[in-house]
Amino acid sequence: MxxxxxxxxxxxxxxxxxxxxxxxxxxxxxxxxxxxxxxxxxxxxxxxxxxxxxxxxxxxxxxxxxxxxxxxxxxxxxxxxxxxxxxxxxxxxxxxxxxxxxxxxxxxxxxxxxxxxxxxxxxxxxxxxxxxxxxxxxxxxxxxxxxxxxxxxxxxxxxxxxxxxxxxxxxxxxxxxxxxxxxxxxxxxxxxxxxxAPAVDVYTRKNPLHAAVLINQRLTAAGSSKDVRHIELSIEGANLHYEPGDALGVVARNPVGSVEALLAALPFDAQAPTDTGGGGTIPLREALIERHDIGPVKAAFLKRYARAIQSPDLAALIDAGGTRLAAHMRERHLLDVIAEHGVARLGPQEFLALLPPLTPRLYSIASSPRATPDEIHLTVGVVEYTALQR
Ligand SMILES: Cc1cc2nc3c(=O)[nH]c(=O)nc-3n(C[C@H](O)[C@H](O)[C@H](O)COP(=O)(O)O)c2cc1C
The missing domain is CATH 3.40.50.360 (Flavodoxin domain)
Incomplete structure (x- = not known):
């Protein structure tokens, strides 16, 4: 064990x-x-x-x-x-x-x-x-x-x-x-x-540091199937302290093209106002770019979604679980699921409430503050794959 x-x-x-x-x-x-x-x-x-x-x-x-x-x-x-x-x-x-x-x-x-x-x-x-x-x-x-x-x-x-x-x-x-x-x-x-207290307290998901990308260099050979990048970010003047091995959270946005494709599959107005959760509203399109995970689907999302749209097909798939469910999820992004099953009678707000939030991606810091106090270096692997002809 x-x-x-x-x-x-x-x-x-x-x-x-x-x-x-x-x-x-x-x-x-x-x-x-x-x-x-x-x-x-x-x-x-x-x-x-x-x-x-x-x-x-x-x-x-x-x-x-x-x-x-x-x-x-x-x-x-x-x-x-x-x-x-x-x-x-x-x-x-x-x-x-x-x-x-x-x-x-x-x-x-x-x-x-x-x-x-x-x-x-x-x-x-x-x-x-x-x-x-x-x-x-x-x-x-x-x-x-x-x-x-x-x-x-x-x-x-x-x-x-x-x-x-x-x-x-x-x-x-x-x-x-x-x-x-x-x-x-x-x-x-x-x-x-x-x-x-760690200095990262100053910068949070809601108050991130805007760091300029100084270098984005491919490390792997041009013909290699792997694409690994050396990224250098500037933290000059940010008063951000770190140690090698600390994790850096990078606040990601969804690609605009993916959001447009999703909006084309949804029966909603892209400008429909949606709640920010803090008393304000933002257009649906912006919420999908900035706030919600529209990538590969996870079992917890599928369960919420199947219940919300009352889909017996999806419910049966979730009940079956195991390798069938895992294979289904491995191939599908949110767009694929919506294209297959629609959103029944959900409104834009109810639809957004089903989606997981877009969380910062964590990368181990590869540099040492002693050698490069004003920079953070990361080594990042680009993941690209084809599923369902995309
Ligand atoms: C690789 C990874 C796996 C995770 N797995 C789970 C999980 O199985 N269940 C869960 O509720 N949260 C999971 N989380 C979310 C973390 O618990 C959450 O981000 C938490 O705030 C991290 O707190 P920490 O910084 O104190 O470790 C996971 C996060 C990461 C990065």
Missing amino acids: NNLARALAPAPEHPEPPPQNPASTPTGPAVTVLFGSHTGNSERLARRIVERLDARAVPHQLLDMLECRKTHLQETKVLLVVVSTHGDGEPPERALPLSELLNGRKAPRLEHVKFSVLALGDSSYEKFCETGRQFDARLEALGAVRLQPRTECDVDFEAPAERWMDSVIERLEEALGEPRVAGISRPAPSRSTPKP
């Missing part, structure tokens, strides 16, 4: 027996903020909780799941878990050892712990927030008591994450049995890893 399969294996029937006097066990900081992150979102949110705990002088420790040991769990009163899901419903790599510990024979009993889970994910994946769900269920099975129900966040995680933090902070007062000290300015006793 590989690491991952082990980590997700069913829990043993007899984890360690409860301590004799669980209430007297905790001796460490009152609150442990534990994050399991691959691309930094969960870590950033965990650091934000820590700032709030600092402001209230609540003793705490901030821990990467990779560094979390059994004693950390045994010594804390409150465990706040922020964790994302990766792969096909799998924990981030740095969360695997902890996942194994909690699911193994030596898992500690946690009756003395109050906990809450903030799960990050992307609803276009079939196993949405799976890792957060598993941590939540496992902590409960080990005897820990929920301080606040789990919150599951989609790609727009900021607002739900803030709401989760607000409620958690409010409930901490009860859990710790101490009055809250608001607005205190001295640093709280804490064991947080002293690391500055």
Whole structure:
């Protein structure tokens, strides 16, 4: 069995027996903020909780799941878990050892712990927030008591994450049995890893940095079937700090030609106003270029779509699952599905609501800030293929 399969294996029937006097066990900081992150979102949110705990002088420790040991769990009163899901419903790599510990024979009993889970994910994946769900269920099975129900966040995680933090902070007062000290300015006793908040906080999906492309050079030979590019981006004056191996999120737009082809297959006016979600409207055409994934379809989309247009053919295909469904999805982009099945009586807004959001594409940074402080270099493979004669 590989690491991952082990980590997700069913829990043993007899984890360690409860301590004799669980209430007297905790001796460490009152609150442990534990994050399991691959691309930094969960870590950033965990650091934000820590700032709030600092402001209230609540003793705490901030821990990467990779560094979390059994004693950390045994010594804390409150465990706040922020964790994302990766792969096909799998924990981030740095969360695997902890996942194994909690699911193994030596898992500690946690009756003395109050906990809450903030799960990050992307609803276009079939196993949405799976890792957060598993941590939540496992902590409960080990005897820990929920301080606040789990919150599951989609790609727009900021607002739900803030709401989760607000409620958690409010409930901490009860859990710790101490009055809250608001607005205190001295640093709280804490064991947080002293690391500055990553500078990427300044630039977000909604407020991206506009970086000029300095070089876009093909690395592979002209006759090669592979097209691998060396890309250099300018970050001069952007005050963006990074380390080699950090991931850079590139906010993509859909090609205008693909959007025009999709609009030609849809019975909607390209200029029909659609909600931005922030109180405003934008034309359908712009929403399809800037905001929604119109590429290859995933199972989660097909399910929503089949339900919305009430298609028995598609429902049967989804029920069949397995290789037939996988082969169907491998060949089809959104345009192909719409051309085959239409949109029944859906309006433009209902149609957009079915589509996954267009998320930033993540690329590992290949350059070193010491060698090129004003540039970020990426190595990018161009993926081109023919399906359904296109
Ligand atoms: C390669 C990859 C696979 C992913 N797989 C899933 C998944 O199976 N389920 C899910 O809910 N989210 C999935 N996500 C979305 C991430 O959980 C989401 O982007 C999250 O905000 C990442 O948080 P992190 O930066 O803390 O790792 C995936 C993201 C990537 C890049």
